[in-house]
Amino acid sequence: MLHKNQLSNFIKREQRAYQLSHSEVTNTLFSRLDTDDIAIVEKHLNTEHLELVKDIPTDSIGYKYTILHLGVYYSVPILLEKTGLSSAMPPENVHSMARGPFSAGGSFYYADLITEAMHKVGAKLKPSSSVLDFGCSSGRILRVLNTAYPEINFYGCDPNEVAIDWAKNYLRNINFTVSPQVPPLAYSTGTFDLVYAISIWSHFSELAALEWFAEMKRIIRPGGYLIFTTHGYQSLNCYAKSGRHSAQTLNKIEENLYSKGFSFIDIFGPKGDWGVVSSSWGEAYISPEWWLENLCSDWYVSLFLPGGVECNQDLIVLESK
Numbered sequence: 001m002l003h004k005n006q007l008s009n010f011i012k013r014e015q016r017a018y019q020l021s022h023s024e025v026t027n028t029l030f031s032r033l034d035t036d037d038i039a040i041v042e043k044h045l046n047t048e049h050l051e052l053v054k055d056i057p058t059d060s061i062g063y064k065y066t067i068l069h070l071g072v073y074y075s076v077p078i079l080l081e082k083t084g085l086s087s088a089m090p091p092e093n094v095h096s097m098a099r100g101p102f103s104a105g106g107s108f109y110y111a112d113l114i115t116e117a118m119h120k121v122g123a124k125l126k127p128s129s130s131v132l133d134f135g136c137s138s139g140r141i142l143r144v145l146n147t148a149y150p151e152i153n154f155y156g157c158d159p160n161e162v163a164i165d166w167a168k169n170y171l172r173n174i175n176f177t178v179s180p181q182v183p184p185l186a187y188s189t190g191t192f193d194l195v196y197a198i199s200i201w202s203h204f205s206e207l208a209a210l211e212w213f214a215e216m217k218r219i220i221r222p223g224g225y226l227i228f229t230t231h232g233y234q235s236l237n238c239y240a241k242s243g244r245h246s247a248q249t250l251n252k253i254e255e256n257l258y259s260k261g262f263s264f265i266d267i268f269g270p271k272g273d274w275g276v277v278s279s280s281w282g283e284a285y286i287s288p289e290w291w292l293e294n295l296c297s298d299w300y301v302s303l304f305l306p307g308g309v310e311c312n313q314d315l316i317v318l319e320s321k
Helices: 004-015 024-030 035-044 047-054 061-073 077-083 108-120 142-148 161-170 206-219 233-242 247-259 288-295
Strands: 130-134 153-158 175-178 192-197 220-230 262-265 283-286 299-309 313-320
Touching (some): 024 061, 024 142, 035 077, 047 061, 061 108, 108 142, 108 220, 108 299, 108 313, 142 153, 161 175, 192 206, 206 220, 206 262, 206 283, 206 288, 220 283, 220 299, 233 247, 233 299, 233 313, 247 262, 247 283, 283 288, 288 313
Parallel strands (some): 130 192, 192 220
């Protein structure tokens, strides 16, 4: 049973500051629909979803998110045809960061986040640009970006073979590859204009983090960009409120951040994370001082938004020297 507070929480999560002002991807996809198309989407909704939608201001980004998600969830033909979105959903045995009606079609928010970050550093992807989603899982962001910008060459890699196999079978015109757990990747030097990694360096151990930053430097052309997110000081506040960790654990993480700039917890152990087993993959927290000290010989820091991702992880944009 759905309740109003479920959609309310969804909208709040999607609309909270996050430093987003353009929502370029969502607006691009939504602009492909007219009022008659939206009316058709609403006719497909069950009573509860329809009541929830009618409570959202139609000029808000939350309304656009919801119409797109639910239109995909209900497989409304006109919406799928005009937007190009796919209703394919990973089954329960395939890794996906989110499921359900308000995740159908992929993550519009994170696709917007990528383009917003590029706007903020004064960069824009051109037709025929090459973009890699590093740690793409089953493609929840790539599928949206590729639909909005079919003229760009999109790639995705992840060590989760099951997720990559699903994405290869269900998401078209994207080059998916199973990646190794240690560098190098199977891409030539200077292949990409942009690599983005959402909540990937929030999991690497310190040594793995450094090794993978070096690999990003190799595969990104000079003047190209790396967008990544990671846990930072704001994450401590977020997890204290949610109860994710005990006060003792959070205090230890904070102590490590202040003294070393880096904190790592092996939270997955021998069971691994969705079949991916590595002692270098857990839960990591990185201070700005750490990445400034370790990365600035190879990168310019173009943008730093502390807590800029869902009021939790930090967002950093680096430009390759």
